Amino acid sequence: MHKELYIFQDDKPVKAIIRPYNDSDFEALIEVQRLSFPPPFPVELLWNREQLFEHIERFPAGALCAEVDGCIVGSMTALLVNMNDYSHEHSWEKMTDSGYIRNHNGEGDTLYVVDICVVPMFRKTGIGKWLMQSMYETVVQLGLSRLLGGGRMPGYGKHIQECSPEAYLEKVMTGEWKDPVITFLLRCGRIPVGIARDYLEDEQSNHCAVIMEWRNPFNQRRELSC
Template identity: 60%
Template sequence: MYRKEFYVFDHDRPVSAVIRNYKEADFPGLIHIQQESFPPPFPSELWWNKEQLHNHVTLFPEGALCIEVNGEIAGSMTGLLVDFDPEHPEHTWEEITDNGYIRNHNPNGNTLYVVDISVRPSYRKLGLGKWLLLSMYNVVIQKGLERLLGGGRMPGYHKKANEMTPEQYLEAVVKGELKDPVITFLLRCGRTPVKVVANYLEDEESCNYGVLMEWKNPFYTSISKQGE
């Protein structure tokens, strides 16, 4: 199981933090994080429920991570394993995550797929989201997977939807001409765009678009050769 103790910084002040696997006792706190992280117009029915969280810790506990700051849960990240074919990348969030229930988790999958990442707004200045992603990269390496993959929201797109296509918006963000709260964050964390997907998730701010973004395991080739 995963546990990492370290310090994050509130300006120049070190603050104790722990990333670990979440468990049943954490469920109320995890649901509260969802409510704070994804307020309306984000659909409340997409917040975690206890059945989904139970599946996370039962079917793939390695992909169920949370972060504590001074003993208080401040964020979480959830994943499952899928067998991803880059030649056929189209999917919706609901399809690939089983609507967040991950009953389709494939222990023999080649890709760790990000179901969700969320950090309470009052803690976002501490860089916790990046630490969660880095920790999930560790899981990818430890399990010898090809990549981490997930669909990023593009919540800034609704402001530009009348001026440009989603692909043009993504290109402008990658070039640094525009800044998107989610896509720019994922770029900072080492993720690279794969494809814009229409109707990825019911999300008014993103006009229902998502951007598939991956992080390739830099050790995957050597790991594969060792197994041959």
């Protein structure tokens, strides 16, 4: 994949590129993560070179970055899984092999999102939506059933004492509360299908995530469970 498009920054069109990342991009990708996930996000969960190498070796179609003026400003990574292999255990560590994706299954029917991030300067420019759209195109191209993944809910940290994660999600869905991650995923066309507790070490989300999917409209397979 190599896609050229325009994003809008301060109402000005700016050319951007969506492409697979490679080993020459590793340091820039690690810096993008550092800028995208500042403390209290655990620094040990940011990419390392070994993880990035596994991404490009095992599933290069699921290793995308966004580039503007020769600089990487965002990335998105995914792998293929068969959800029947995971029963009801659903954590980021289990689903992504702690980010190493050594569990990538070339026969899987679900494209599972490992990570998506955009540096703060380029948020609200549309670059995150274009990364997501590119992964939807991968789902269609490979004839998969869906894209699936856990969305952080960092706004939940302010409401832990007053409601459950399910109640928090309901208030986000009714528009009463806003969550920067869940609202972004909704705008990208993702649909909530459940809550996963102990999904990721993430104090802001009380370690919870909203499992969200995008169904391939061109593929009518049997019903899938999370």
